[in-house]
Amino acid sequence: MSDFDLDLGIKRDGGLTHVLDKGLGPRAWEDVLxxxxxxxxxxxxxxxxxxxxxxxxRKLDVLRGKPVVIGGTFFEVVxxxxxxxxYKRWLGSLGIRHVEISDGTVEIPRERKLELIADFARDFTxxxxxxxxxxxxxxxxxxxxxxxxxELAAGAWxxxxxxxxxxxAGIFRPSGEMRTGLVDEIAHSIDVHDxxxxxxxxxxxxxxxxxxxxxxxxxxxxxxxxxPLETLRLGLRGDTLKEVLxxxxxxxxxx
Amino acid sequence: MSDFDLDLGIKRDGGLTHVLDKGLGPRAWEDVLxxxxxxxxxxxxxxxxxxxxxxxxRKLDVLRGKPVVIGGTFFEVVxxxxxxxxYKRWLGSLGIRHVEISDGTVEIPRERKLELIADFARDFTxxxxxxxxxxxxxxxxxxxxxxxxxELAAGAWxxxxxxxxxxxAGIFRPSGEMRTGLVDEIAHSIDVHDxxxxxxxxxxxxxxxxxxxxxxxxxxxxxxxxxPLETLRLGLRGDTLKEVLxxxxxxxxxx
Amino acid sequence: MSDFDLDLGIKRDGGLTHVLDKGLGPRAWEDVLxxxxxxxxxxxxxxxxxxxxxxxxRKLDVLRGKPVVIGGTFFEVVxxxxxxxxYKRWLGSLGIRHVEISDGTVEIPRERKLELIADFARDFTxxxxxxxxxxxxxxxxxxxxxxxxxELAAGAWxxxxxxxxxxxAGIFRPSGEMRTGLVDEIAHSIDVHDxxxxxxxxxxxxxxxxxxxxxxxxxxxxxxxxxPLETLRLGLRGDTLKEVLxxxxxxxxxx
Numbered sequence: 001m002s003d004f005d006l007d008l009g010i011k012r013d014g015g016l017t018h019v020l021d022k023g024l025g026p027r028a029w030e031d032v033l034x035x036x037x038x039x040x041x042x043x044x045x046x047x048x049x050x051x052x053x054x055x056x057x058r059k060l061d062v063l064r065g066k067p068v069v070i071g072g073t074f075f076e077v078v079x080x081x082x083x084x085x086x087y088k089r090w091l092g093s094l095g096i097r098h099v100e101i102s103d104g105t106v107e108i109p110r111e112r113k114l115e116l117i118a119d120f121a122r123d124f125t126x127x128x129x130x131x132x133x134x135x136x137x138x139x140x141x142x143x144x145x146x147x148x149x150x151e152l153a154a155g156a157w158x159x160x161x162x163x164x165x166x167x168x169a170g171i172f173r174p175s176g177e178m179r180t181g182l183v184d185e186i187a188h189s190i191d192v193h194d195x196x197x198x199x200x201x202x203x204x205x206x207x208x209x210x211x212x213x214x215x216x217x218x219x220x221x222x223x224x225x226x227x228p229l230e231t232l233r234l235g236l237r238g239d240t241l242k243e244v245l246x247x248x249x250x251x252x253x254x255x
Numbered sequence: 256m257s258d259f260d261l262d263l264g265i266k267r268d269g270g271l272t273h274v275l276d277k278g279l280g281p282r283a284w285e286d287v288l289x290x291x292x293x294x295x296x297x298x299x300x301x302x303x304x305x306x307x308x309x310x311x312x313r314k315l316d317v318l319r320g321k322p323v324v325i326g327g328t329f330f331e332v333v334x335x336x337x338x339x340x341x342y343k344r345w346l347g348s349l350g351i352r353h354v355e356i357s358d359g360t361v362e363i364p365r366e367r368k369l370e371l372i373a374d375f376a377r378d379f380t381x382x383x384x385x386x387x388x389x390x391x392x393x394x395x396x397x398x399x400x401x402x403x404x405x406e407l408a409a410g411a412w413x414x415x416x417x418x419x420x421x422x423x424a425g426i427f428r429p430s431g432e433m434r435t436g437l438v439d440e441i442a443h444s445i446d447v448h449d450x451x452x453x454x455x456x457x458x459x460x461x462x463x464x465x466x467x468x469x470x471x472x473x474x475x476x477x478x479x480x481x482x483p484l485e486t487l488r489l490g491l492r493g494d495t496l497k498e499v500l501x502x503x504x505x506x507x508x509x510x
Numbered sequence: 511m512s513d514f515d516l517d518l519g520i521k522r523d524g525g526l527t528h529v530l531d532k533g534l535g536p537r538a539w540e541d542v543l544x545x546x547x548x549x550x551x552x553x554x555x556x557x558x559x560x561x562x563x564x565x566x567x568r569k570l571d572v573l574r575g576k577p578v579v580i581g582g583t584f585f586e587v588v589x590x591x592x593x594x595x596x597y598k599r600w601l602g603s604l605g606i607r608h609v610e611i612s613d614g615t616v617e618i619p620r621e622r623k624l625e626l627i628a629d630f631a632r633d634f635t636x637x638x639x640x641x642x643x644x645x646x647x648x649x650x651x652x653x654x655x656x657x658x659x660x661e662l663a664a665g666a667w668x669x670x671x672x673x674x675x676x677x678x679a680g681i682f683r684p685s686g687e688m689r690t691g692l693v694d695e696i697a698h699s700i701d702v703h704d705x706x707x708x709x710x711x712x713x714x715x716x717x718x719x720x721x722x723x724x725x726x727x728x729x730x731x732x733x734x735x736x737x738p739l740e741t742l743r744l745g746l747r748g749d750t751l752k753e754v755l756x757x758x759x760x761x762x763x764x765x
Contacts, residue, residue, distance in 0.1 A: 006597065052291075054291060054292060225320055241616065280545045307546075333518075342516065
């Protein structure tokens with residue numbers, strides 16, 4: 001970074017950063033990768049955006065080297081349209097090796113969702129997602145735990161907890177407040193390494209870093225928030241400086 | 256888009272997407288046009304931003320091929336400063352063939368506004384705008400209808416209904432809520448093909464798509480929301496998937 | 511800007527625009543500088559973002575010619591970690607000649623802060639910052655005035671009044687409303703040319719322009735809001751058109 005390296009005596013161990021792209025172009029991605037590529041673990045092309053993106057192959061060329069996944073809502077469209085085999089073929093032709101399987105908008109019977117996870121897991125790395133996109137749908141914590149457990153058993157690499165791009169559904173209330181009790185109940189029963197918490201807002205990211213420590217897996221991070229999130233993880237921003245860097249508070253145990 | 260084309264059996268017929276630019280540079284516009292240019296029908300350089308933009312000609316070179324219009328507030332400045340002829344000459348020198356005529360901030364007598372629309376319509380494609388930028392100014396639906404009718408008769412190609420960049424005035428309440436009753440009264444009397452509804456927020460875009468169908472004309476779309484809007488129109492996002500793609504609801508008739 | 515110059519009979523005299531960068535890449539900065547570089551007086555690389563930015567030197571190369579400063583929170587980290595000499599050496603190796611000194615998160619005794627300002631002022635242009643990042647911490651106006659006066663006397667070039675990136679602390683209430691009484695009391699006692707008011711939101715920028723006139727020094731401006739701010743200063747946007755351009759209101763005296 002510089003001829004003289006400023007050593008702050010800090011470093012980060014682990015913690016996935018899962019980025020939500022809603023249509024950035026190739027030049028913008030070159031910028032993001034140059035300045036923060038080392039902090040990005042997976043790039044999600046949100047919902048059906050990939051399908052409408054012009055010159056998608058050039059964009060994917062820029063992203064080559066990073067795992068890319070298409071948003072779960074697009075999977076639900078493909079499911080509803082009965083195009084599952086075509087979808088696999090299309091992903092193959094694009095060189096995409098990850099897939100997200102969700103049922104946040106389209107109803108998919110649970111048994112069928114688990115079969116689909118198992119089926120796709122033979123050829124792809126599967127991220128499955130739990131939680132509704134409808135902010136008025138509220139599931140009980142025991143249901144979240146049961147579904148996450150089943151989806152991991154069926155072959156999902158990670159399970160994502162829904163929040164939407166806006167942080168207003170799933171593990172969030174419509175007001176944008178987090179359902180912290182729900183988060184704790186999930187983390188009490190599931191290994192947090194198997195989870196990716198959607199956390200699109202700074203306040204939720206800071207909460208997760210303070211609650212589970214800097215190595216927590218976070219999802220739906222906007223591309224221009226990757227560097228700010230990295231500073232939250234390292235305690236280089238006011239929101240987490242005292243807790244992470246000065247050790248004023250012990251990170252709470254994750255489970 | 257890919258060697259193997261994933262056919263979803265959907266397509267879109269019509270519906271203008273009018274984009275609001277507030278100062279993007281030429282590299283960013285290259286990205287936007289490459290990824291979503293086919294969905295952009297007109298680019299508005301908001302209020303007086305064009306006048307202060309450095310190297311404006313290079314930016315316009317990148318946008319060449321798309322209709323470009325300068326925001327109505329700048330027209331109002333030019334009117335207040337009595338520089339109308341210079342304004343035409345300046346637009347000519349920039350190669351701009353569209354003009355927006357509004358009275359959202361500066362008072363212009365109605366007769367004079369109609370004369371100006373007719374006058375500019377001889378040399379330019381005119382977009383006129385109805386509604387105040389002052390969130391406390393509320394006009395009755397019959398006034399909106401009368402003014403829109405008059406401005407179309409005077410020569411406006413389309414009439415834009417005001418909302419501001421923030422969605423807090425005109426057809427929106429200061430709270431950001433839409434005045435849906437007003438919208439319905441306007442659409443009851445005016446052919447919706449003659450209107451462009453300013454809809455800067457996702458929730459308002461989804462509402463218009465569900466209410467008038469995917470081919471509705473929408474304005475003040477931020478450049479990075481063109482791809483997300485396209486997915487809303489096609490039913491490839493959770494907000495409109497059921498209504499547009501699964502036909503769970505009939506699009507309500509526009510008039 | 512064009513072969514034919516549209517003269518509006520307006521111009522701007524003075525007023526610093528201090529930009530807050532939270533991780534933009536070099537291509538994006540080329541765009542920002544090309545379109546609005548002439549309106550940017552100083553670029554702050556927010557909190558610890560510079561330290562985690564990949565290929566920081568290339569980004570600084572693009573910014574060469576503009577004063578660059580690293581955010582005060584990073585200074586506080588360096589202070590807490592006892593790396594002040596290394597920090598100076600690092601800034602030197604990066605070619606950075608400005609420094610921000612704050613105590614918004616880490617407690618620094620006032621005497622020590624004043625010593626540090628005096629010490630850094632020997633080698634750097636110092637911007638000091640007053641106000642807490644904790645939205646629940648409220649200082650009395652006389653404390654703000656006393657501290658700003660002391661920090662200017664100690665050698666600060668300008669004193670920045672805290673607001674955070676979000677406009678929710680310091681001279682703002684947690685709700686985002688401005689503490690206008692506090693601002694007036696500060697401006698009553700301090701020469702406004704010695705101050706930079708953090709004003710990240712459009713409504714606060716418009717308020718400052720209307721209250722102190724177009725030449726007010728404003729800080730924490732997002733890069734994509736530089737052009738919009740310039741139009742606010744010139745009266746080319748609805749929010750300030752009447753006051754600045756039509757002279758409907760006298761700018762209130764600054765002190």
